[in-house]
Amino acid sequence: MSILDRYILGKYLGTFILLLLLFIPIGITVNLAEKIDKILANEVPFIEVAKYYWDFTIYFANLLFPLFLFLSVIWFTSKMANNTEVIAILSSGVSYYRYLRPYMIGATIVCGGALIMGMYLAPVASKGFNEFSYQYLKKGKKDRISSHVYRQINDNDYIYVSYFNVGQKSGNNFTLEHFEGNELTYKIAARSIRFNEADSTYSLYGYQKRLIGEDSDIIQKSPKIDTTFAFELEDLTPVEYIAETLNYTELNSFIEREKAKGSSYINRYQVVQYKRWSLPVSAYILTIIAVAVSSVKRRGGMGVNLAIGIAIGMIFIFFDKIFGTMAEQSDFSPFVATWFPNFIFAILAVYLLNNAKR
Known part of the structure; x- marks a missing residue:
């Protein structure tokens, strides 16, 4: 690795880490200021x-x-451009692609770290973050999907609950x-269902069971019946953020x-699955954009480059959020x-x- 590679790579990783260390305490302070009343009201232990x-x-x-990566690359590259370091590097005979190489090495390191974090560390953090939020900060709010739940619980049985x-x-x-092959053999319906935690049984109110016969059906009715099923309570009420809490x-x-x-x-789960790959890969794309935007010395200085960078970064996040929501709420492909x-x-x-090279 040449002096040029070490110099730019050091700035790349150092500025990125510094920006994280600067913004994370700010984020914690803002969040704490917003949540402190609920934390004190619920007497949350300090360790929690x-x-x-x-x-x-x-x-x-x-x-x-x-x-953070995008802004850090724009910041230190703009500073290099203002100090005419970029001009000196390119004027010495270094090609633009050679100049770009340490940036790509840095993007590879960040991409690898982001993959490890997204695949294994972030899911654990997401579980703790969400469980704390619903236990102490969002009391009374639902953390489970509980409306119009329709699920296949095994090869033969399908369940539905409206709420x-x-x-x-x-x-x-x-x-x-309950199906045998493609034939419906019986159907159980109830006006309401209640889970009994003491013995893990279910109470069905307004119970009706229809046994499908070749010539006629047999109907069994009861005001109330206690029974067991081959599904868990979690099958009726899947946690909304469950996909975020699982490693890859x-x-x-x-x-x-x-x-x-x-x-x-x-679709909701697959959006989380595909983002585990797409977000780390974006490190390469955003690095190239940041270098191309900030390698030029502008009359307005670093402020202009930062303004352009913030605008592009916000647009990227907007696209990411809007398309993710579309996939979660419709039949739009999660992969796309x-x-x-x-x-x-x-x-x-x-x-x-291409413009920057010219």
Whole structure:
């Protein structure tokens, strides 16, 4: 590795880490100022608050690292351009691609770190962050999907509940359909269902069971019946943020099980799955854009480059959020939603890079 590589790589990683160290305490301070009333009102132990802000740090560092990286590259490259270091490097016979090499080495290091964090560290932090939020900061708010839950629980049984109250462990309009092959053999329906935690049974109110016969059906009715089922309470009320709390291996297995169960939330889980790859890869794209924008010495100085960088970074985050939401709330492809911002900005990166070379 040459002196040029070490010099630029040191600035690349050093500025990125410095920016993280500067912004994370600011984020913690702002969040604490907003949440301090609820923390004190709920008498949250100090150790729990400390764990929460450790998880908060990892969670948001993983979420916002592309923006921090983008701004850090613009910052130190603009400073080099203002000091005419970039002109000196390129005038010495170094090609633009050779000049870009240490940036790509730095992007590879950051991408590798982001992959490890996103695949294994961030899921643990996400679990702690969300559980603390719903236990202490969002009391009374739902952390589970509880409306219009339709799921396949095994090869033969399908369940549906129109609404399930997590706190009371009861729901409305419950049905269970049992198939043998492609034939419906019986269907259980109930006006309401309640989970009995003491013995893990279910109480069905307004119970009706229809046995499907070749010539006629047999209907069994009862005001109330206690029974057991081959599904857990979590099948009726899946946690909204469950995908965020699983490492990559667990997430892949979870999605396969959810597909087998006929879950209607597959898109939401797949958005999380694909983002584990798309966000780290964005390090390369944003680095190229940042170098192309900030390597030119401008009359307005670093301020102009930073303004351009912040605008591009905000647009990237906007695209990422809007397409992710589209995939979660519709039939829009999760793969396209998560990779489309990278694709668009990769085209922008090529365009800006060609202009910068000239």
